[in-house]
Amino acid sequence: MFEITDTQKIGVGLAGFGMFFLFLGVLLLFDKGLLAIGNLLFISGLGCVIGPKRTFSFFFQRHKLKASIAFLGGIFVVLMGWPLVGMILETYGFVLLFSGxxxxxxxxxxxxxxxxxxxxxxxxxxxxxxxxxxxxxxxxFCS
Structure with missing residues (x-):
């Protein structure tokens, strides 16, 4: 087996809280404060789990650039105060990023x-x- 470090355990907790705040933000009719906190916690948790260098290389691969721009752009739009548009853009980017x-x-x-x-x-x-x-x-279906 492999050993899980304390940083990775903290990252799982941060990502879990991030998803909880995102769910709560959507449930409370796209509350921009909860969505912003959820986005920041999720991204920081992802960075703690797989490491900052691997997180950066995951988001900025050439074939994932469109998806990364949509996902990170959606986070930016949510932080700027347009939660519905930001979440639509973010969901599109998320589906493209994690479809594999x-x-x-x-x-x-x-x-x-x-x-x-x-x-x-x-x-x-x-x-x-x-x-x-x-x-x-x-x-x-017949093939």
């Missing part, structure tokens, strides 16, 4: 005991297949 990780995450979540049962329900299963890009699991 999404199939791995969905297949992992399918193996979690209670959550896997929920994700195997008929309507949700089809949505998860589309999100994961798993063409082997989808049925009904």
């Amino acid at each position: 990780f999404l199939p791995v995450a969905i297949n992992f979540l399918r193996r979690v005991p209670i959550l896997g049962t929920f994700l195997s329900m008929p309507g949700i299963n089809k949505i998860m297949d589309v999100l994961a890009g798993d063409s082997n699991r989808t049925t009904g």
Whole structure:
């Protein structure tokens, strides 16, 4: 196994609190203060978990530049006081940045005991297949 450092543990906590504040900000009708705090905590948590150098190289790879500009631009727009526009831009960038990780995450979540049962329900299963890009699991189409 690998050892988790104290900085990484703090980073997980910061990212978790960031996601909580983002969720709360959206729940409270795009409260710009909560969204700004959530964005800052999430980014700082990500930097603590994978390290500042790897975080910088993740966001500024040539093929991810469009997604990074959308994500970081969305954070900037939220900080400037336009939370709805900023969150739309940020969500677009987030989906582009982490779309390669999404199939791995969905297949992992399918193996979690209670959550896997929920994700195997008929309507949700089809949505998860589309999100994961798993063409082997989808049925009904002849290729």
